Amino acid sequence: MPATLTVNGTAHEVDLPEEVPLLWVLRDALNLTGTKYGCGVAACGACTVQIDGEAVRSCQVPLGDVWGDVTTIEGLGTPDDLTRLQQAWIDHQVAQCGYCQSGQIMQAAALLAETPQPDDAAIDAAMAGNLCRCGTYPRIRAAIRAAAGMES
């Protein structure tokens, strides 16, 4: 039976078994490919999206359990209409390969929504689950601080 899913403000009818993780609904059924597959076991954070504003690993949320409105990187800002956080990511030239960055940004956006002026410990705690193999961490820290108006 098709499930209804609201993603970035748009309702979608999805005809997939309800145990299919949200990640794979987004990527393969809705063609929202900004959300990335990295590990499938919530160990890397590449698939991070928000459900009702809360950062979640979409590889661990079955379609049938999605409890609210989903926001993906595509729903945050676009190249022509960037959020302040994404602009900070660009100003600080954060990305290298870029593959983990959708998840990093979605995680950071949830952090700033909850804690507009996070201290270093709060940034560390919030971002610890998001792996980056290119080593962009110092620039991630700097971009989060800048987006929070805490330019160091």
Add this chain to the structure above:
Amino acid sequence: MSRLGTIARRSFLFGSVAIAGGVALGVWYLRSPGTNPLRPEPDQTTLNPFVLIDREGVTLIAPRAEMGQGTQTTWAALIAEEMDLAWDQVRVLHGPPAQAYYNSALMAENAPGPAYGKSAFQHAVGEAMGTLGKPLRMQVTGGSTAMKDGYERMRAAGAAAREMLKAAAAARLGTDPGLLTTQDGAVIGPDGQRLPYPELASEARYHAPREVLLRDPSEWTLLGTPLPRLDMVAKSTGTAEYSIDVRPEGLRFAAIRMSPRRAGMQRFDAETAETMPGVEKVVDLGDGVAVIATNTWLAQQAVDAIEVDWAPAPYPETTDAIMREIEAAFERAPDSTLLDRGNADSLPEGATEITAEYRVPFLAHATMEPLNATAHITAGGLEIWTGNQLPTFTRSACADAAGLPESRVTVHTTQMGGGFGRRGELDFSVLATRVAMALPGTPVMTTWSREEDMRRDFYRPAAIARMRGAVQDGGAVLFDAAVAGPSTARQALERWMGFAPPGPDKVHVEGLWNQPYAIPNARARGHIASDLTVPVGFWRSVGNSYNGFFHESFIDEMAHAAGADPLEFRLTLAHDAWRPAARVLEAVREMSGWPDKPEGTGRGVAMCFSFGTPVACVIEVAESEDGIRIPRAWMAADVGVALDPGIIDQQLVGGLVYGLSAAMMGEITFSGGMAEQENFYDYDALRLPQMPQVGTRILETQRWISGIGEPGTPPAAPALANALFDLTGTRHRSLPLNRSVTFSS
């Protein structure tokens, strides 16, 4: 790229340049003909294989893998600088596989000599050897070669295009090209008329220059400054397209299981899988199985439900047995003795001798984007989308797999979610082709699970080093190193080209034999465990990744045995060998305030010369409640010419993180012939809370431009191990360090 139209034969192959005194102002002689692989549409023009112009503007071709290292941005900047394009006008494409895009620097690494302090003659020998890349069609991104390769060739491509456009403008205006200038993508006439390049392009084709003059670096406006990366907006908005993101019409999704023992498949039973939701086809690959489904996750569930019996591994089943085979290689005659200076056999009289054995494990690449590729068997041939570091070899291998001539294979090289050497392999593209052959007419994306990616890697090899040295009067008088392991280069070249060139394996000993330290008696020998067939491959910095640890840990031991300060000990050795190596040490000394340090901290230093670049690194460690922290690190590198300081900083820091991750926790072990690690929970990497503050400094004192994608990695492990020794007094000779050290998380 369009296949329509014909190209005017205006393509160039750039020969060697006469460079006087290392000044980068050379007259470039443009040889023709070459084959321009670009197939412009009727309203497009190519002025050479790197410049495509249409009504919208100029598109530059950067035929090197963008896997995060920023290569396409700087490659485009080299062309744009000479073409006088404004940076916001620059568009970049990877382009098709082509001989014209061969890497002219990769083979240059085979020139004799240690590669530091090269004379103009030695440099020219290297360039001449680099041209071997052309007949071998080596369109390869690797070996930190892109900027060495493109530095002069791409400025020449830009300058040639500019002169062609000026000649066309001169013909139109009836004036002398010498009276014209160029600015922001247009030729400016003597009366200030502005003729944008798109208006001149089709006429410009007929004005190929015989030679061009490259601008003096003092005139650069793009190069030498940190430019906004061309991929940054896309990568900050989720709109960058990796191979895992392509969505051709009618796409199906496949999951795959190949032998974790790297051998054949004895039998399989897919009865359950056949009836699982979303499954469209179970594919018997002979040596593995795949499931094609409507969704990647459904395909993964089904392929995991297949019962498979795998043939036994063709190599020893356990890590211990593998390490014994590596150890046995010391008993064989050395494969190479590339360093043999003075007398390394005897101990100088009155000197103090020390010996030590070091070990490093196998490592996975663990790119963030798991391996994948999409293949489509069409009526006309094969189309494949793949993030790969070797497009010409990929096309050839996929053509073979599909039984097609290369001319009927189209390869789209996408952005890569990390490469680190893993995407310099052919397996994932070939497997995607084989899976898609089971469903002709339908594009099929084959995505490896993280577990498949980790179990089926071509690992950084394990290696063992036996080190012997002697010190006297506070200095080094003898260095004698031997390293044993399987040959990465032979395995990888065999996979690329079907043969491995004869001769000593230089890659196996890189970082051990060629370090710029003046030690009067010195020897470095490489021993190859040639029967060991555990699959190994190029991993960021390759031989330097282990030899850097062996060499710089042991130099540290020698410094302590000599009663010398470890940094000053190195500085003396480097100063007498090659000044740029001394200068990077002096830089980190100053940056870190060495030898002063905060109470309760330990500091370690390392200096490694790799890919033409000396990098020095100081790492600080400190005790904390939950283990050892790494509060700070300092790095200095001499790259000769710093084309983009922002990207160089990214690469130094990124290289450090890659090296620290491996040093602290990276380890692939084997049991039952299979890698025991399968995902990030048992093969983790450095996380943000563990990340030190890093200060970087870029020097430009050496004569030749050098590589930057890899040189940040080798000093990470020894600098960390040396810092731990400074803090705790325990010498760590085996990696990963978390076997004996608790790191703060």
